[in-house]
Amino acid sequence: MIDGDWLSYSLSDFLMFGPEVFLRLFVRINQDFWPWQGIALVLLLVVAGLLVRGDTLAKRGVLLLLAAAWVGSGAGFLMEYYGPINTPAIWFGWAFILQAALLTVAALVWPWDKTTAGLARRWQAGIGWLVMAALLPLLVVVQSGNWHALALFGITPDVTVAASVPCLLLLPRRVRWLFLLLPLLWSLFSAATLWTLGTRLMFVLPAATLVLTIACFRFSPRPGKSQD
Amino acid sequence: MAIKLSRRQFLAALAATGLSLRMPALMAASGEKAIARPIPSSGEPLPVIGMGTWRTFNVGGDQQLVQERTGVLKRFFELGGTLVDSSPMYGSADEVMGEALDTLNAHDRVFAANKVWTRDGNATREQDRASRRKWGIDRFDLQQVHNLLAWESHLETLKQMKADGDIRYLGISTSHGRRHRDLATIMEQEPLDFVQLTYNVLDREAEQRLLPLAKERGIAVIVNRPFQGGGLFRRYQSEPLPGWAEEAGCSTWAEFFLKFIVSHPAVTCAIPATTRVEHMEENMGALYGRLPDDEQRRQMADYVAGL
């Protein structure tokens, strides 16, 4: 491609598939995964429960479960389903697995101190998170008009990333940026894709995640009393 | 008293009502000849409507959609089409085409056109081999350098491959009106069988230099983006066809857009892409009946410009 040629390209020139194929990825993964969706639902409840509990052990647990969710959506949805129709999804799949490795390290070896002790308003945090993680999957259902397209946390990437970002507030600010880089990149990529596909309702998901991610770079929640 | 009509009489009566113009299936079944143009470098006739696969055939491992696309390809062949165009750039389209050809057992019916799309100028044969494996064929009829990418080295290898009988024709592609000046230079200097470029009732830059040059140099022209990627339908489908469209051989907007293209004397074939059987049927309507003459082509362009 010669210089200046780039100016003649638009986002849609890079989009290799239509909305029908994309929305069916959600239906297909649910069909193939059936009846194990229950695991994803248990995952939601356990993460919410650990957020309420809020002690160091619980935080390590949350990060480990997030790691499992990133592996699930990266190795499954991104690499097996999305990758064949959109090559960058495979690269993101590997990046999701790397992010899971980072989360695992943080969960297991990070020397937690008092400044990263339990969040204030733990009940609100846990229930708020549960409501969010349970409602977000419905966006894909409404977009596609198909219940089988339910985009579950731990199975599909946008919901996994959106629901993970608030949990990353558990990490101290000086290391948190490292965990926010991939959510930032993914949200940009996904927002551009969904905008070009014309699936405007789903576009809300990465767009909101993007705003939340940027906020998380700066914001630190008020620490509550240590539960340790 | 019952009137007995032969099949020919019945079809002639239908044609008189203009109905058969809407029924390429009937035209194909009646044995009406599909419109074809010779490939200048060989004289081999090519039906003027082929099909593209960008976006439409990139359905990955979705078996339901693979089946649906196979149905689209099946209809294409039934209605007299032969040329199918794809590229390694189109995600899983090559694999899906291979599956569809297998299901239809149609490897012998297809005029297989593919592309070389890599910056690595030494990877021409390797990529050709990979695409052949996906299609399940021994050789491509036409192999094109995609978007002029690393064209010097790919073209050299393609020439050698043609001489060795590993491909039947070679060509080069561009789209969206990009790099027309470079393409013209290549057309002037290289022994191309085919060029592929964008040309439609709105994007007519190719009329200035490239189409006359192709005619002069005896290069076949494949036209991509005949509907501007679907944009022409979004813009004009709600508008009425002009009253004189039937005289120009067009009873649908699809025929209007496609016949405008393939009636240009330098064009060999247009390659619309679709995911839907009913759209394929509409598009293949342009393979039959009358083509507009020069005056009607002018009228067509003016009509669209005035909407």
Ligand SMILES: NC(=O)c1ccc[n+]([C@@H]2O[C@H](COP(=O)([O-])OP(=O)(O)OC[C@H]3O[C@@H](n4cnc5c(N)ncnc54)[C@H](OP(=O)(O)O)[C@@H]3O)[C@@H](O)[C@H]2O)c1
């Ligand atoms: N550089 C290159 O070499 C290059 C670049 C661009 C394209 N190409 C080739 O050219 C082919 C054609 O170009 P394209 O696919 O970009 O665009 P196109 O053929 O101009 O338009 C395809 C779109 O038109 C719609 N359509 C088709 N028939 C229709 C009908 N009868 N009524 C209403 N809508 C209809 C299709 O939607 P439905 O699915 O709903 O029918 C699809 O969205 C490509 O597939 C590719 O093989 C090559």
